[in-house]
Amino acid sequence: MGGEPHRLARWLSGATGIRTTRPGARPRTTPVPAHAQPGEPEGLGAAPVDPEARLPAGMAVVRVVRGRHTSGREAFGFSARCEGVAPLPYTTGPTQLRPAAVGLGNARAGEAPSEILRAIRRWSGNQRGLADWINRARAEHGTDLHVLIWDDTGYELPWETLWLPAEPDRGLAGGLLGALVVMSRWTTLHEVHRDLPHAPGDCEGRVLGYYHRGMHHDITAFRPYSHQPHLKMSGFLDALDRQTAERTGLVYMACHGTYDERISALSLAEVTWAELDERAMAVLGRDQALVCLNACHSARFVENDGGGEEALRGFAELFLRKGAAGIIVTAGEVGDLAARALVSRLVQEVMARPRQPVSQALRAFRARAVDDFGPLSDIPRARHDDGEVDREGQKRVLRLLHSFMFQYYGHPHTTLLLTHRPTDEAERGAP
Numbered sequence: 001m002g003g004e005p006h007r008l009a010r011w012l013s014g015a016t017g018i019r020t021t022r023p024g025a026r027p028r029t030t031p032v033p034a035h036a037q038p039g040e041p042e043g044l045g046a047a048p049v050d051p052e053a054r055l056p057a058g059m060a061v062v063r064v065v066r067g068r069h070t071s072g073r074e075a076f077g078f079s080a081r082c083e084g085v086a087p088l089p090y091t092t093g094p095t096q097l098r099p100a101a102v103g104l105g106n107a108r109a110g111e112a113p114s115e116i117l118r119a120i121r122r123w124s125g126n127q128r129g130l131a132d133w134i135n136r137a138r139a140e141h142g143t144d145l146h147v148l149i150w151d152d153t154g155y156e157l158p159w160e161t162l163w164l165p166a167e168p169d170r171g172l173a174g175g176l177l178g179a180l181v182v183m184s185r186w187t188t189l190h191e192v193h194r195d196l197p198h199a200p201g202d203c204e205g206r207v208l209g210y211y212h213r214g215m216h217h218d219i220t221a222f223r224p225y226s227h228q229p230h231l232k233m234s235g236f237l238d239a240l241d242r243q244t245a246e247r248t249g250l251v252y253m254a255c256h257g258t259y260d261e262r263i264s265a266l267s268l269a270e271v272t273w274a275e276l277d278e279r280a281m282a283v284l285g286r287d288q289a290l291v292c293l294n295a296c297h298s299a300r301f302v303e304n305d306g307g308g309e310e311a312l313r314g315f316a317e318l319f320l321r322k323g324a325a326g327i328i329v330t331a332g333e334v335g336d337l338a339a340r341a342l343v344s345r346l347v348q349e350v351m352a353r354p355r356q357p358v359s360q361a362l363r364a365f366r367a368r369a370v371d372d373f374g375p376l377s378d379i380p381r382a383r384h385d386d387g388e389v390d391r392e393g394q395k396r397v398l399r400l401l402h403s404f405m406f407q408y409y410g411h412p413h414t415t416l417l418l419t420h421r422p423t424d425e426a427e428r429g430a431p
Helices: 104-108 113-125 128-144 216-222 233-241 273-277 282-287 315-322 336-352 358-373 391-403 423-428
Strands: 005-007 059-068 074-082 085-091 146-151 182-186 202-211 227-230 248-254 290-294 301-303 312-314 326-330 406-410 415-419
Touching: 059 128, 074 128, 085 128, 104 113, 104 391, 113 391, 128 146, 182 358, 202 216, 202 233, 202 282, 216 227, 216 248, 227 233, 233 282, 248 282, 248 415, 273 315, 282 315, 290 315, 312 315, 315 326, 315 406, 326 358, 358 391, 358 406
Parallel strands: 059 146, 146 182, 182 406, 202 227, 202 248, 202 415, 248 290, 290 326
Antiparallel strands: 005 415, 059 074, 074 085, 301 312, 326 406
């Protein structure tokens, strides 16, 4: 099997380190431009889109932008389109204010997990117009539907957990969007003028990996494959800049991540966003590999007004702009033990259906997490009748929230194939 491309069975490894937000971090208060009018969507950098461009069959695009309510408070609005479904015009209103309490990054911020899930359910009820439109798209395209949410708000809106109502007359089950529908995300890419990902990526080749202190165990997940692991960031970045004859299918980083409202506080393994942005990353530009950041907070964005630009910056935007075909990131903080259990389940989904796109594996993974949780109508109370915290119930909710933290940016049909290393090397367990 040496040199033969093979679908990756373990594109996420079995553990993560504890990755924490920067001490003293506080919720972002985004200034609203003075020119914004009540209910008017706000621009945030260049987003060259032809609204009349034909979408791929079965793709629904939901565009989410900032707005401003008549009260002056920050808000958002959305529009949506899909072949065969009447478009959803731009919609905003008093129930679409910036919802600071529903972001999955709050899951370890002291709030009871059950309260976060209940807040998300209430928030979802306020987006009924969008939920009903998605159901119309589900009825039109069935299992061929894939939803791409292009969100440039930076508000950490939990789209994977948007509650969709059941419609028995159409044969549509209710539940959480990310468990019912194949979905992905997108963000505006600055400077390169790239539009929506209209073609899926075919990520094929070796693994190029970086493993931070205490996370070397992730290397074992890729032992059967052609793999270039690095334990020092300098060597990894040099390899990412250097093109070789062998193609790269996956760029994998297992490390700590930090988050704050200042872009200088965004880091992976103590390397800042700006330091990473300086690198050419020629491997991504040539091979259009899939990137997986096994690091907490790696999905979060910062508004870089401190740098004198009206642009959202984050690791997803950075790696996609450098040429990645797609990227898997984490919306918040997941501790060591929880991440091991969750990622192991996700790996099993890929192993069970080796021909499916990455986004489909994530949907199946989330669906299994919902099955384990039980009826979504039965959210545990925070406390028992005796006033004691329902620890088991809260852990059960937290496991569900963690399962929906994994976000994928890219085309919903992008796939990943890794090249097997020679059998004798795999048997020796060469790193």
